[in-house]
Amino acid sequence: MLPCDLPIVQAPMAGGPSTPALAAAVASAGGLGFVAGGYLAPGALRSAIADTQALTSAPLGVNLFLPSSPADPAAVGAYARRLQPEADRLGVALGEPRWDDDGYPAKLAVVVAAAPRLVSFTFGCPPAADVAQLHRAGCQVAVTVTSAAEARQAEAAGTDLLIVQGTEAGGHQGQFADDAPNRTLLLDALAAVRAVSALPMIAAGGVMTDADLRRATAAGAIAVQVGTALLCTPEAGTSAVHRRALLERRYPDTVLTRAYSGRHGRGLRNRFAGFDAPAAYPEVHRLTRPLRAAAAAAGDDSVPNLWAGTGWASVQDAPAAAVVRAIAG
Template structure:
């Protein structure tokens, strides 16, 4: 990684990732990412341009690989199960449509913008896409959650593996959305290290220097941080989300498809508890279906409904500037490694 410190800012789509956060991490010596998920192609172009006005350091862009359509009947049954929420919040469910997050258009954007690195989540790009990006001078990383996924990504020609343990907050980046892919980070790094020599970035539950040192000691060349940066001033995390993370009202995290149709880890609020196990593996259909419910509850200040993404180490969150957190974790990691 072309950065002074072996610390990477996770691309947190949907609000938390901002150009200011990317720049702050990069200027502190880490490596920043622009999260392309949920942005239009034009929105991504603007985010890259804005980030470049804030930092001269190289940074990456993360793209969602399109997921296969879900079963319409399963989605309809989940919509029926959500009717009590519709009545309580007084809003209609969203249209459970499938779409590819403007995948092809965003590939064009990152290629033309000549960003340093493009990472992929929810699947592996084709060898042809990886070769296309290589020809344009870009490096490629693929998020993996198993040794099999790591081998598939290596065979496709990836330069880096972002190895995601089940401790990570937000969406699990598995190729196939299966509970069997939920594995602890350190053991996953050890498994993958035995099967491929592609450099690894480890991510999942890292909050402290000691955590980072353990990941580096397990063979990763860098450590990716997400939850640790959620409450920094540079993050775009909502006030409701920040408060729920900091006030301790929820006591644990859960992996659930309830919000989006893909497994994701967040705080255990009422919605997550009541609807866990009901949602089918249908992303982004379920994401669009539940979005009006989440938005209405957030507007009303009701934290019992929205997704409150958080990794397992969320209790150690701090609210200082991103640069302070990056430098402290790096310093503590060096100390722990002595």
């Protein structure tokens, strides 16, 4: 089902960690490289795809975020007031908490024109018409799901594969509606999805070793999607504060929090992770962005989102190809 030799998919990691070099290195090792389309303007996505294709002739994946509904402005305003002392301390203004659709229609058009081998979605289920458009362009489609109900919905929309994400996963959780954090462990999620769908499953969340890969395939997955294990590779664009926090084990554990973006994601439990934010993505993402950027530039790791899955303690500063081969076993 996947256009690669090894059962390993590079997680698309929007916001910096994903680079053309990372996708090319994973592809050269026999995995599937991915372009992260989230946050990018349509023209930047077109360039990222072209830059990656200039480094590798291997088939690629491209990932898009589905838009969410606008949040309650009063809840966002209340959160902004709670964050004002942080902004004052860092000497920056809070960002404008503007809702947008992440450029979804324009980026879908970019992806249809580029026709990568695989297009994956997170934060929701694409409309059946969009899946059909990608199929006509020759793409396979994958949807990130966290439950049996989401798997059924994705299958009804015509997806070819399911990316089954467990609570262990680093970064944002892909649940269609972010009413509550996803607490389902990966192996339980795989079993729940397998019970309602025969579509091929890619397992995501906490995969750091060949033993993790074997557990996922024994539970029915055809491959794993790996993010955290690649964060400290030289090819990744992970920020210096993020790398240091992981490699120097600056925090004891990870937590699921909406504090940074208004959508649940798993990261190292720094001070900012403790803020109680409303369900308001991407408004809160924009609101906190200047704070996170200023702190990161000053080397202060108490504020930026330090995304990490539960397996983060075994992350290594090693070439991406070596990480992929080690997980392949």
